[in-house]
Each structure stands twice: as structure tokens, then as C-alpha cells.
Amino acid sequence: MKNRVDKSLSIISLTVFLFLFSCSSEQYYFRRGILYFNQGRYDQAISDFTRTLEKNPKFGTAYYNRGSAYWAKNEYDNAISDFNKALEIDPRDPDVYVRRGGVYVNKGQPDRAILDFNKALELDPKSVEAYVNRGVAYAKKGQPDRAILDFNMALEMDPRQAGAFNYRGSAYYDKGLYDQAISDFNKALELDPKLVEAYVNRGVAYAKKGQPDRAILDFNMALEIDPKGADAYSNRGSVYREKGQYDQAISDLNKALEIDPKSASAYYNRATAYYFKKEYDKSWKDVKQAQDLGHTIPSKFLENLRNASGRQN
Numbered sequence: 001m002k003n004r005v006d007k008s009l010s011i012i013s014l015t016v017f018l019f020l021f022s023c024s025s026e027q028y029y030f031r032r033g034i035l036y037f038n039q040g041r042y043d044q045a046i047s048d049f050t051r052t053l054e055k056n057p058k059f060g061t062a063y064y065n066r067g068s069a070y071w072a073k074n075e076y077d078n079a080i081s082d083f084n085k086a087l088e089i090d091p092r093d094p095d096v097y098v099r100r101g102g103v104y105v106n107k108g109q110p111d112r113a114i115l116d117f118n119k120a121l122e123l124d125p126k127s128v129e130a131y132v133n134r135g136v137a138y139a140k141k142g143q144p145d146r147a148i149l150d151f152n153m154a155l156e157m158d159p160r161q162a163g164a165f166n167y168r169g170s171a172y173y174d175k176g177l178y179d180q181a182i183s184d185f186n187k188a189l190e191l192d193p194k195l196v197e198a199y200v201n202r203g204v205a206y207a208k209k210g211q212p213d214r215a216i217l218d219f220n221m222a223l224e225i226d227p228k229g230a231d232a233y234s235n236r237g238s239v240y241r242e243k244g245q246y247d248q249a250i251s252d253l254n255k256a257l258e259i260d261p262k263s264a265s266a267y268y269n270r271a272t273a274y275y276f277k278k279e280y281d282k283s284w285k286d287v288k289q290a291q292d293l294g295h296t297i298p299s300k301f302l303e304n305l306r307n308a309s310g311r312q313n
Contacts, residue, residue: 026055060089094124110137144171162192230260249273264295280309
């Protein structure tokens, strides 16, 4: 058994006591690091895996676990460095390629990610995780059909993969197949009723189909499960704006920006809500924030805002 951090461990005081103190110093830090990781205490986990590696620099799984903790903290370069070291020790470990590929996806490098997922599948053709993640990478590249093929493969091997249904639903959404998307989000939620992302995605699909009230119900469910879900607030705010409920829209978009101050789309959506309330100075301020974050503002909206405000920017 490799004792990797994605293997859950029971945290019961007596069990933990026996688990930790029946092993060597190296194993003590390694196993405690796993417990810290499973509790979401990533800094402590990193510290313990580092101590493990000081005692045994050839312990590949410790690099894998520490890399996973760095990934959880969004420290992508540190994560990749650790996965590289794990692969130097064991270049035929498919799990490490899957993890490193996942980091590349998060870094916006889907081509490099796909190379890693390909290698993982060469080593383990039945890796459901590799198929799911490669599908995500293809979707990021704007290739929904190739993504769907990978999600199909994953679901053939494991029909209870809620994540694969959710991601395939997103790919169908990208193709404009909203009913198929909603069907997949429904299946994802049957398998995992607390999958926040599936509620948000289904809400977006309902909004696209012109069913704003059903969309709002889904965003509400997402926020019940995760009250700090910036995407749910942002999307619910957009739907309130479309319904002409501008104050509610602005309230939700304010919350989204409190949680994620770098959400360019939230700034743009709030700008449009301020525009409809004829608060043009506030609208221009949000336009500038969205542009600074790389968001392209539709030229028609800018034209309307210039005409209404009597300003050029």
C-alpha cells in the first residue's frame, strides 16, 4: 500500500495514536502528514512530508503527497517540482502523471497536461481518472467532442463517476446541447447530491434555456452547500439582472467579488446592472476593473454606456 493522500484514513483518537506511534520516525511524519492532509491542514502536511524527505530523500510517495498538498494550496510550481522528483524515482507511476497533468490544466497549459494523461493511459489503460482529466483538458482547448469521448470512456469503466457526468454535461453545454447537459448534471447530482459544481452548471444551463427561476433554485442549492461559492453568487446575480432585479443582482455580485476579487466576469455583470440603474459612473468603474483583469467588454455595451453617460471612458 502506497499510503497516498487521496486514500482516506479514519481519524479516531486511539486509532491515530496506535497508527502513529507503532512506526519509525520517518513513517511517523509521513503518516501524520497524511492525516493533516485529510483534515485540510496543508501547511502542516507539507511540513511533515518535508521532514520525511529529510530522512529519506528517495521516498517517491512523500514527494507525491507533498506535491498534492502544494496543489491544494494552488502552489502549482512547487507541486510540479515535487511530481517531477517523484517521477525521477519511479518514471512508470501513472498516478503521478495524472496529478502533474491536473496541475498543468490548472495552470492553463492543456497541451502539456494531455501529454501527461496520455502517458498515464499508456501505463494504465484503465485509469478512469486519466480519462476524466484528459477530457477536461480537451474541453479547455475548445474541443468538446474529444472531451466527450474521454468522459464516455471513463463512464463505461465506472458508471458511478459523478465528476465525469458533470464534466460531460459541461461539454454538451459548450456544444449548445442544453437538454443533454441538464440530463448529465441530473445524473451527477443523483450520484453526489452535494456536488456544488453540478448545481451551478445546471443553473447556468437552465438560465440559457430561458428558465431563470429554475436556475435560481440551483444557485440557491449550491450556496446552501457552500456559502462561499463565488461562481454561484456571480451566476445568480446575472440571472437577477436578466430578470430586471438590479439591486438583488448587485448584492450577489458584491458577494462574489468579496470572495473572488479577481472575477472579471463579475465586474462586467455588475457594470451592466449599474448601467440599467443609470448609475453610469459606477458602471464605468466596473468596466475598467473588468478590462484590467483581461475581460473583453462587448462593443455594443460600451457604445450604449458612452451614449447614456456622455463619457468616452
